[in-house]
Amino acid sequence: MALLSINNLSKHFGGVQAVKGCAFDVQPNTITALIGPNGAGKTTVFNLVSGLIEADSGSVVLAGTDLTNLAAHRRARAGLSRTFQLVRLFKNLTVREHVYLALHEDDISLLSKDGPEFEQKMIDVLKTVGLEKPAETLAPDLSYGQQKLLDLARALAKPHQLLMLDEPVAGVNPVLRERFKTLLKELKAKGETILVIEHDMDFVRSVADHVIVMDQGAVLAQGKPEEVLSDKRVLEAYLGT
Amino acid sequence: MDIYLQLLWNSTALAALFALSTAAFSVVYSVTRVLYVAVGGVVLVSGYVFYFSLTHGFGWLGAVVFAVVISGALGWILNTFVYENLRRSRPITGTAGMLASVAVLIVLQNLALLLWSSQTIVVHSVFDTWSPWIVAGVRVSVLSVVTLAVAAVLIVALFLFMRCSRTGRAMRAVSDHEEMAEVVGVNTRRIRQLTFVGCSALAGVAGILAALHFNLEPSRAVNYAIEPFSVAVVGGLGSVGGAVVGAFLFQLLSNLGGYWFAAGLRTLFTFIVAFLFLLLRPQGLFGKKRI
Amino acid sequence: MEAFLIYFLTLGAIFSIGTMGYNVSAGYAGFFTLAHAGIVAVGAYTYALLTLKLDVPFGLAIIAAMVFSALVSALLSFASKKIRGDAFAILTLWFGFVVVTVLLNWRDLTRGALGLPGIPHPALFNDKVLLFLFCVIVMILSYVVLERIGSSPFGRALGAVRDDETAALALGKDVVRLRVSSAAISGAFAGLSGALLAVFLGFIDPNLFGIPLLVQFIGYMVIGGLGRMEASIAGTFLMLGVREGVRFLPFEPELVGALREIIFAAILGLVILYRPKGIMGKVELE
Numbered sequence: 001m002a003l004l005s006i007n008n009l010s011k012h013f014g015g016v017q018a019v020k021g022c023a024f025d026v027q028p029n030t031i032t033a034l035i036g037p038n039g040a041g042k043t044t045v046f047n048l049v050s051g052l053i054e055a056d057s058g059s060v061v062l063a064g065t066d067l068t069n070l071a072a073h074r075r076a077r078a079g080l081s082r083t084f085q086l087v088r089l090f091k092n093l094t095v096r097e098h099v100y101l102a103l104h105e106d107d108i109s110l111l112s113k114d115g116p117e118f119e120q121k122m123i124d125v126l127k128t129v130g131l132e133k134p135a136e137t138l139a140p141d142l143s144y145g146q147q148k149l150l151d152l153a154r155a156l157a158k159p160h161q162l163l164m165l166d167e168p169v170a171g172v173n174p175v176l177r178e179r180f181k182t183l184l185k186e187l188k189a190k191g192e193t194i195l196v197i198e199h200d201m202d203f204v205r206s207v208a209d210h211v212i213v214m215d216q217g218a219v220l221a222q223g224k225p226e227e228v229l230s231d232k233r234v235l236e237a238y239l240g241t
Numbered sequence: 242m243d244i245y246l247q248l249l250w251n252s253t254a255l256a257a258l259f260a261l262s263t264a265a266f267s268v269v270y271s272v273t274r275v276l277y278v279a280v281g282g283v284v285l286v287s288g289y290v291f292y293f294s295l296t297h298g299f300g301w302l303g304a305v306v307f308a309v310v311i312s313g314a315l316g317w318i319l320n321t322f323v324y325e326n327l328r329r330s331r332p333i334t335g336t337a338g339m340l341a342s343v344a345v346l347i348v349l350q351n352l353a354l355l356l357w358s359s360q361t362i363v364v365h366s367v368f369d370t371w372s373p374w375i376v377a378g379v380r381v382s383v384l385s386v387v388t389l390a391v392a393a394v395l396i397v398a399l400f401l402f403m404r405c406s407r408t409g410r411a412m413r414a415v416s417d418h419e420e421m422a423e424v425v426g427v428n429t430r431r432i433r434q435l436t437f438v439g440c441s442a443l444a445g446v447a448g449i450l451a452a453l454h455f456n457l458e459p460s461r462a463v464n465y466a467i468e469p470f471s472v473a474v475v476g477g478l479g480s481v482g483g484a485v486v487g488a489f490l491f492q493l494l495s496n497l498g499g500y501w502f503a504a505g506l507r508t509l510f511t512f513i514v515a516f517l518f519l520l521l522r523p524q525g526l527f528g529k530k531r532i
Numbered sequence: 533m534e535a536f537l538i539y540f541l542t543l544g545a546i547f548s549i550g551t552m553g554y555n556v557s558a559g560y561a562g563f564f565t566l567a568h569a570g571i572v573a574v575g576a577y578t579y580a581l582l583t584l585k586l587d588v589p590f591g592l593a594i595i596a597a598m599v600f601s602a603l604v605s606a607l608l609s610f611a612s613k614k615i616r617g618d619a620f621a622i623l624t625l626w627f628g629f630v631v632v633t634v635l636l637n638w639r640d641l642t643r644g645a646l647g648l649p650g651i652p653h654p655a656l657f658n659d660k661v662l663l664f665l666f667c668v669i670v671m672i673l674s675y676v677v678l679e680r681i682g683s684s685p686f687g688r689a690l691g692a693v694r695d696d697e698t699a700a701l702a703l704g705k706d707v708v709r710l711r712v713s714s715a716a717i718s719g720a721f722a723g724l725s726g727a728l729l730a731v732f733l734g735f736i737d738p739n740l741f742g743i744p745l746l747v748q749f750i751g752y753m754v755i756g757g758l759g760r761m762e763a764s765i766a767g768t769f770l771m772l773g774v775r776e777g778v779r780f781l782p783f784e785p786e787l788v789g790a791l792r793e794i795i796f797a798a799i800l801g802l803v804i805l806y807r808p809k810g811i812m813g814k815v816e817l818e
Binding site: 270276323326327330331335336337339340341343344345347350351352354355358359463467470471478506508509512513515516519520523524525 | 630800816818
């Protein structure tokens, strides 16, 4: 059964139809890449799935749970975890606080403190992504690449079933890019399911099991990377823009 | 019926006055994203400058011109030393701008207090000596006609200016998308400066009219700040049309409220209606919905 | 002189509690309202009316004031669900007006502009020094509680909502619930401050709680610094000190009043422009 199932998702802004009848599935324990020229609607789809924007029509089902009418934070609690195209960190909070925030599902404890097990979990997730900076560092004091890593660490730390990454390697130096590739493959080996938006075709080719191409708001083609990336329609979509 | 017509007329005249300062506030916000709460201080000071010029031999035209010029200058000073300063270190919008405006407002109000004492100065104007006309059973004072005429002319002028002139279009470009405007070659800094000076001058006119209607009293500065702010929000921030309609509705509601209920409750009535309205339509009457 | 010092320190402690409450909303949660003076008024009048008209004992009346203020504040914050930013600022400002207007006009209940004199307090507090000690203790307790809340997981979640609401949502945080909760906490301490003010002054009237008081609290909080409770205490005592200190300048009373406001507003303006973190704040004023 598909982990994530999107059906007939549509959204228009003013006069522009940003997403049009979009439908696809994400299978468990795979890395699925969502690609397409600029303006194809990929990030909009992410925002529709995570509930940050309300869809005009369509449904989103995660592991059998219908998310369609749930508020954004409830969808997150149902198992969605994501990063953002333009890194959204908390500028007054430290690395530690970012991870702890993600680790806690509920933060109702007003007067109590965090338990000791959180520290170890934080150390583990920071080690996994390879962020070697003191946990006390404030988010704005990190370099761009490190911020991307923190964004990922935060998404990983949050309990989830599906990891949605929006252009995780955009603007990142080649060394870090290679690390991300290895990292994603390691995560898949550990059982993660990842849906990633990316423009870097080389990146897509080396990590993705399945590729979905969007153009002008709808799914144009999907399949294995080699098939899709040599599909004429896909090439036209990219060049034609 | 007579009463209602009277209320309608009274509302119209005063609305015209407030529409001026509201339009000034709204346009400043639309072009610079600053909540120009300090405009209340400009309105106040302008009234005082007008009055003292008049009583010190300036003559009507001279006093008006002087007050308007001082208002514009005040706007320039505030923009250069407060608002442009603010923009250096943080994103344009935000509470900081509003709070800085509040601080400026308080300084202006208390400077007026220092300079001119808290004694209410009744502005005897030549209008007082002219008896009002009676039109269809409604008392129409000369002052109210003048107020309406002046405000109407200025607001229409503002509206046409924003729509048709090159500077006006540049202002709208900056209002829509500042970065884009810069890219296309608009000198956004100068546009902002111009906006502040021009709108402050308009506020200066409103201040002269206000002095004639409400006399001079430092504590009114706060009223002169909150009215435009409230009306602008209800009318839709950035919309001149919204300022006009909003000002009218506010005055009407206030007068009706004062008439139906006790005088003390007019503010309550107005605000409750406005509150409910905003709950239903957060962007105001003609405001743009933010995505 | 000593009497003045006690007066000053007691007032400082009472205002500090209000400033800390304000800081919970603006500094912890990034939720800036202009209704603060109105909420303080709610607390003051709740205490005053309960003790004057219903002979409610001191402790109970204080708690009732806190609870009622918390409720009002929470309800107001609900409006933020649909209305954001600038419109919300004006809305909360109106709310403050509405509170004062209601208090002025509901003469049967509040005696309107005549105010409520002779507000009861425990005989213990006839001794000004004991009242001062009590207020300071309450201030310290408030500090401990609010500081604890700030460094708790809940406080951390508030910080996330403040810094990036969208990212907070994506992490599963119930932003609305967090905001309303912070408004409730803020309101409770604003109400506590108001109630203690009623006790301290013995007499309150609606005009105490208008724009001037709001601006004072804004000044204390912003100049002290957002996001840290110590900053609010420091800011309050410092700026209250400046305000009271100006009184001793050798000018006529009316001039002194205006001078005091100018100095206060000028310092606030300078802090906003050049030192957005205030004296010792954690978070910058946006």
